[in-house]
Amino acid sequence: MMLKRIVLLSLFLGFTIQSCAQNLDAKGKLFIIGGGSRPASMVDRIVKESGIDKEGYGIVLPMSSSIPDSSAYYATNQFYKLGVNNVYGLNFVKDEVLTVSKLDSIRNAKLIYISGGDQNKFMDIVQGTAIEVLIHEAYENGSLIAGTSAGAAVMSEMMITGSELKHPDYSSTFRNIESENIEIKSGLGLITNIIVDQHFVKRSRYNRLLSAVIEYPEIAGIGIDESTAILISGKTMEVVGESQVVVFTNPDKSKTTFNDKLGAHGLIMNLYLPGETFKID
Template sequence: MILKNILCLVVMLIAGFQFSACAQESDAQGKLVIIGGGSRPAAMIDRIIKESGIDKEGYGIILPMSSVEPDSAVYYAKMQFTKVGINNVHGLQFAKGERLGSAKLDSIKKAKLIYISGGDQNRFMDIVAGTTAEKAIHEAYENGSLLAGTSAGAAVMSKMMITGNELKHPEYASTFRNIESENIELKTGLGMLNNVLIDQHFVKRSRYNRLISAVIEHPELMGIGIDESTAILVIGKSAEVIGESQVIVFENPDRSKTEKNGKLGAQGLALNIYLPGDSFTLK
């Protein structure tokens, strides 16, 4: 482990802020709550509070940079906690290119709960990627903080991130219309999880086509589609479903891929549907 940490440090020094792989390899003490969007049931908020421990000590912060209206995002995210008597959760936002002082960085590093709002995952990563703030988020997680995110805040959790854009069809649609090659756009997320791909609003918006396309073209990834009002609580390599609906998991264990006229085919894909209370093991 010591040798591994030294190697990771060397990689970080060479590559700047490319620290997510090192974080994943170490023995992180933190937890993740990855929410598929929509409303957050009271029981889910209670679980976030319990797992983070902010009802006993410390504080939480809300990072609203995914939203075009960050003040509103902070207001509504904070309200779900104040309604149950938790008043130690506060907003913390910054702009692209802003040099964060030690006070803001310490606020991130020492937070017991970091909550990332919904909006646009590309906007969030455009502001946070490669910054001291991203490093501070990883440090907090490594030291035991709970990192939660909803909708866009869920998408950023994986190292390879679904942007929501179709490369072959630039006009936006809430779901992909086809299972076709070279259409899904992936970018780099926070990298809290390296070998999975997170999709959100999954059942409500029928986003099967894009996640199926992703696991065919990237068979090393486990595709996890989380429905609205539903989340996975990740502790180590274990994911527990919490909330009201389902989590759909696609895998391509045989790395199968065929293609004809731009359409993708595959055999032996694995599909599992998990209900609240179920658990599964991450790749």
Template sequence: MIIKKIILLSLFFGFMLQGNAQNTEVKGKLFIIGGGSRPASMVDRIVKESGIDKSGYGIVLPMSSSIPDSSAYYATNQFYKQGVKNVYGLQFIKDEKLTASKLDSIRNAKLIYISGGDQNRFMDIVGGTDIEKAIHEAYKNGSLIAGTSAGAAVMSKMMITGTELKHPKYASTFRNLESENIETKTGLGLITTIIVDQHFVKRSRYNRLLTAIIEYPELVGIGIDESTAILVTGNTMEVVGDSQVIVFKNPEQSKNTFNDKLGAQGIILNIYLPGETFTID
């Protein structure tokens, strides 16, 4: 019995130490923007949180866009308007031979900003490559990783693609709550406990995110409206910008179906305003 207690205590303290190690392992922060315009105050917050107003530099990764040159121009220009000139576009193409200098440009950037467009296009170029590894290294070592719209969707490990499997013709939101309808793919995995949806209130994407947290109840669904962001520091999230962040949880892991229609009980919904904070376990 004594030996058993010692083993249990060892396991307990081992898990505690492991949890503490995970909390301190990553020094960086995430700035996840729901799309739309970025108010000057938001851009200023990105600058201050990354520290590029004092030293170092930022890069823009425009590969979500079908016109990456234009995307890089507009993304860097929002910083130029704030008087911050040390932000540069850095483009990659699929299967290109990666040079040490380009990868080091990612690893050493204090700010990595992922522009909008199509999250599938971005991950098709970046997923499983040394580009992805370099982003993770930068984040681990203290960089701010920011992304808007598609750049927000790629932050989590499980990524909403925007496609309805049963209704492949694109619509800005899901028309129904149906089982086996939401398509997900693997994102960057900078955060593993949430699934992100963007343009949320503006495009009324409640059905889509509700479907996600019923199908994947271990995840917290975070819907970020346009001109709004969450600043993620560890497991604490602060709302920044002009509008709301909607958070769905399915703590009872409830899922019922009837003729492919989804049902669930005990869903928790919280609505957070700019300046408010919440935590994700």
């Protein structure tokens, strides 16, 4: 019976992983939070956009955290404080044998909320599994996928890991704008034309995001500050929360170097405030 389940799951993955990248017509929305505290108005917006105040339920995926039980507790508690009690923690571990009931819990969730921590840890657990496939499926079928901090970083196809290739000692912001320094790995790929950075204004992460848009000029760099989010519906992005969203683009695909230092001409920076909307082509 177990062998049969593994074979069926393998067939399922082989069929759907190829199609899950084709999410241009997804009916769902993305709610990407830059970390920090979530004001009650922001949590309420998540509830309203997902529709779990009317029907269905939400789940919290806490796998980014080194203490997933605590992470799930604090994430669900922000909803409980608003009287929304139909949000539940759902943890997975690496190489877990995935039960049908847990997979169905992802597939049928109207809200999937990815907590903070380490985005590399989250992707190490979900990448190439039915978990990843079902997050895509839920998004395509109309669910709201939300994430904060590390949960924000995993949303895009190209994911900032937080590490510098040339400077192994971690720093919350890059000290230089250097070539071949920013480490990029594969995220969930729910959106493909942006790369997300979080805690942005609070931690002055400009060097990091500038490095990204110079090295990878085909994407836009979106820096989201703490207690702030972007709500993506179709091609429209709305700023929600208390602070700013910074968007860097490199329309001329400009890149110059001098002794490993990066240069570029014609970069565009836009700074958006709560309530404003914008689009990325």
